[in-house]
Amino acid sequence: xxxxxxxxxxxxxxxxxxxxxxxxxxxxxxxxxxxxxxxxxxxxxxxxxxxxxxxxxxxxxxxxxxxxxxxxxxxxxxxxxxxxxxxxxxxxxxxxxxxxxxxxxxxxxxxxxxxxxxxxxxxxxxxxxxxxxxxxxxxxxxxxxxxxxxxxxxxxxxxxxxxxxxxxxxxxxxxxxxxxxxxxxxxxxxxxxxxxxxxxxxxxxxxxxxxxxxxxxxxxxxxxxxxxxxxxxxxxxxxxxxxxxxxxxxxxxxxxxxxxxxxxxxxxxxxxxxxxxxxxxxxxxxxxxxxxxxxxxxxxxxxxxxxxxxxxxxxxxxxxxxxxxxxxxxxxxxxxxxxxxxxxxxxxxxxxxxxxxxxxxxxxxxxxxxxxxxxxxxxxxxxxxxxxxxxxxxxxxxxxxxxxxxxxxxxxxxxxxxxxxxxxxxxxxxxxxxxxxxxxxxxxxxxxxxxxxxxxxxxxxxxxxxxxxxxxxxxxxxxxxxxxxxxxxxxxxxxxxxxxxxxxxxxxxxxxxxxxxxxxxxxxxxxxxxxxxxxxxxxxxxxxxxxxxxxxxxxxxxxxxxxxxxxxxxxxxx
Numbered sequence: 001x002x003x004x005x006x007x008x009x010x011x012x013x014x015x016x017x018x019x020x021x022x023x024x025x026x027x028x029x030x031x032x033x034x035x036x037x038x039x040x041x042x043x044x045x046x047x048x049x050x051x052x053x054x055x056x057x058x059x060x061x062x063x064x065x066x067x068x069x070x071x072x073x074x075x076x077x078x079x080x081x082x083x084x085x086x087x088x089x090x091x092x093x094x095x096x097x098x099x100x101x102x103x104x105x106x107x108x109x110x111x112x113x114x115x116x117x118x119x120x121x122x123x124x125x126x127x128x129x130x131x132x133x134x135x136x137x138x139x140x141x142x143x144x145x146x147x148x149x150x151x152x153x154x155x156x157x158x159x160x161x162x163x164x165x166x167x168x169x170x171x172x173x174x175x176x177x178x179x180x181x182x183x184x185x186x187x188x189x190x191x192x193x194x195x196x197x198x199x200x201x202x203x204x205x206x207x208x209x210x211x212x213x214x215x216x217x218x219x220x221x222x223x224x225x226x227x228x229x230x231x232x233x234x235x236x237x238x239x240x241x242x243x244x245x246x247x248x249x250x251x252x253x254x255x256x257x258x259x260x261x262x263x264x265x266x267x268x269x270x271x272x273x274x275x276x277x278x279x280x281x282x283x284x285x286x287x288x289x290x291x292x293x294x295x296x297x298x299x300x301x302x303x304x305x306x307x308x309x310x311x312x313x314x315x316x317x318x319x320x321x322x323x324x325x326x327x328x329x330x331x332x333x334x335x336x337x338x339x340x341x342x343x344x345x346x347x348x349x350x351x352x353x354x355x356x357x358x359x360x361x362x363x364x365x366x367x368x369x370x371x372x373x374x375x376x377x378x379x380x381x382x383x384x385x386x387x388x389x390x391x392x393x394x395x396x397x398x399x400x401x402x403x404x405x406x407x408x409x410x411x412x413x414x415x416x417x418x419x420x421x422x423x424x425x426x427x428x429x430x431x432x433x434x435x436x437x438x439x440x441x442x443x444x445x446x447x448x449x450x451x452x453x454x455x456x457x458x459x460x461x462x463x464x465x466x467x468x469x470x471x472x473x474x475x476x477x478x479x480x481x482x483x484x485x486x487x488x489x490x491x492x493x494x495x496x497x498x499x500x501x502x503x504x505x506x507x508x509x510x511x512x513x514x515x516x517x518x519x520x521x522x523x524x525x526x527x528x529x530x531x532x533x534x535x536x537x538x539x540x541x542x543x544x545x546x547x548x549x550x551x552x553x554x555x556x557x558x559x560x561x562x563x564x565x566x567x568x569x570x571x572x573x574x
Contacts, residue, residue, distance in 0.1 A: 018042045019133055020061070024054040024068035024077060025099065030124065032463045034067065037126050043133060051075035058084050063094045065133055067120075070100035078106070081115045097132055099124065103163055103181025121181040125253070126462075157186065157208065157222055162237060165205070167196050179205060183237050186210050187218065197289040203264040204252065206240045207289060208233075216275065216287045219268070242498035243267045248441030248527045258298040262307055264288055265430055266438055272299075272428045274313050281410060283316055283325040284425050292425070293323055299428060307434030310426035317420045319408035326409040327420070331390070331402040337414075338394030341402055345385045349376060357389055357398060439490070439527060461523040461530050468534055472569045480541050481567040482531035484509075488561030496558070504558050505529075511555045512562070515548035531564075538566045 021038055025031050026049050035045045046061070048054035050073045058066070068077035081096045096115065100106050101122035118132060157164070162183035168191060179185075179201030187196070188210045196202055209218035220236055243266060244252070251263050265272050268287060272295075277285035282292035302308035316325045330339045347367070348355045354371040361367040367376040367383070376382040391398045404417040430438075468479040486505060493501035509529050513522040521532040533541055545564055553559065 018044065019064040021045045021133055022048060022054065022057055022061075022063045022066045022068075022094070024048045024051070024066065024072065024080060026050060026069065026073055029460045029463055030069075030099075033126060033460075034124070034129060036463070036466060037130060038133060041130060041134070049073070051077070051080045054080050055083055058094075059087075065095040065097065067097045067099055067129065067133075070098055070102055070106050078115065085115060095132075100181075119181070127253070157210075157225065157233060162233075164208075165202075168192065184208050184233075184240075186222065187214065190214060193217070193289045194291040194294055197291070197294060200255070202289070203260045204240070204244055204247075204267060206236050215285070216273070217285060217289060240267055242502075245498070245502065245526070246493075247438055250441030251438055257294065258301040258305075261290070261295065261298040262302055262430065262434055262438060265308075265428070266435070270430050272308075274425045274427060276314070281324045281326055282318070284314065292423075296423075299426065302428075302434065305434075305437075307431055307437055308428045309431050310428040312424060313427045314425040316423050316425060317406060318423050319406075319411060319413050320415060320419075320421055321413040322408060322411040324408055324410040325423070327406040328409055329404065329406055329417075332405050333390075333392035333394060333397060334399055334401075334403050335397045336392060336395040337403070337405070338392055340393040341390045342393060343388055343390050346387060346389045347376070347383050348386050349374075349383050351382070355386075357391060358385075359391070435490075441527070458523045458525055458530070461521065461525075461532060464521050464532055468532065469569065471534075477535060478537045478568065480531075480533045480536045480538055482533070482541075482545065483565040483567065484529040484531065485563050485565065486560045487563060488559050492558050492560060500558075504556060504560055508552045508556055508560050508562060512548050512552035515551040517544065538568050541566065 021043055023031060023034050023045055025034070025047070031047055035047065038045050046057055046063070048057055052074055054066070054068065054072075057063075066081070068080055070077045072080070077098055077100075085093070095117045098106060098116040098119045099122060100119070103119065103121050106119065120128060120132070163181060165179055165182045165185045167185055167187050168189050179199070182201070182205060184206045185196070185202060186208050187193070190211055190213055193214075206219040207214070207217070208220045208222040210222045212221060212223035214221075219240075220233070225233070247263055247266070251259050254260065254263075261272075265288075271287075273287045274284045274292075275286075276283060279285070280291070284292050286292070286295065299308060299310070303310055317327055318325045319327060331341055332339050333341060345358045346355055347358055347361050349361075349369045349371070351374060352369060352372040354369055356370065358367075360370045361376065368374070369376060374382075379385075387400070389398050389400050390402050406415045406417060406420045407413070408415075465481060468477075471477040472479060486508075489501055489505060492504055496504075506524070509522060509524060513520070516522065516531070517533075519534060523530045523532070531545075533544075536544075549562055549564075552562070
């Protein structure tokens, strides 16, 4: 008989080669959830509660991957890895992954975090853990430094208690997954900024310009900061932190360029604004790191979905081959395409009606008709100048209308003026629908609200839900999982600020929990909160939830608009 979430989780699992995993962790909740998910995926998992036990198991067995907490009861996970590497100086070794809620402490450790292949911040993203276990270890590369070493401080920024991602000191794939645990990006060179934009997690962090050359593309000019400006740095980091907290986990983890762009626009203030820039090959720069070529398709998708409202800003011509807008506009000879043209008057001899360029008439200081050989002495009586013509100094042809062509400065492609493509540059702002999508995640796109995924749930709740599901499978003991949504939280934040909204939600949940029967599990999530009630069904639980909600609502000055979606075993099974 299947047990636990095996019967409730309907997502088809990918079959992977089984791998041996050592989990070094003193939290029983983390042990339970990681072991549950990895064993269900077909891997073998050994548990070590402390560093000494981990080293003993590493001596006795061979593991493919070691997941170790940084802070352990006896020694640190860093010391575990260093001791193992000291005892095994050569040959194959496991993939070492640090798991920690103290990313700053690990990155700043004087022993250096470079012995780890990856760093995963807490709270754990179980999907990421599974992905790391199932991905073969890449060949080791040069160590990536995430923060400046002591003594390298170059500005007041380095004195603050924040973790920074230095660009381009780390141009290879960072070992810190999604830049989690990093507070800001310090840009030390403007080379290849589009590559930084495409780095996972960089769209969610404030950009501090240490070059003084980024202008509005950065969130702060670090070169202009003084000792008294430390509050500004903390304020912008707190601002991004508060706005990130509003994003659904689907959006934070998404690799879809449109999702990443929408999240960045939200974090930067809700608008995306172009400006002319001669330094950029598109002739347009933005209030973010992305290049125009990286924005066109994502912006089109966001507009089509109703998440972004746009206005016309500029129109540029661009090369059909390389898309560069740096085009040289020139007049050319229709015959040989040479731009070596000269403009001159053409003359009309009244007596013989001959017309031609003035150079054909000019002989020293006199004008002589090349047809009849008479001298033209009086303008208006002998001849006139009815217009201008263009002579090609390449092939000597003349024309009254030279061609206009565009030549790409970057790839030298030549395009006739009437064939060169154009591109409309648009400014944009997030719509109410886009803001709702950022907060609701995939469920906003029409996926049923009855479809809860393990990635949406806090880890301790997954463990408790698995136990409740096992009891239901064994003896049909019912349970109810409640999904708490706060409809008015956005309005509270708009009127009173993100921190007030966060504190109000926390106080409401604490009061709500106090009014529930003992044995009820109440857990705070990232964007929603959860209630698990064993030995209950949806019909009997409604009056209990109503009473508890009224008590919580009555204790607060602000109304968060809490409501519930309830799930029983039958809802989670289909």
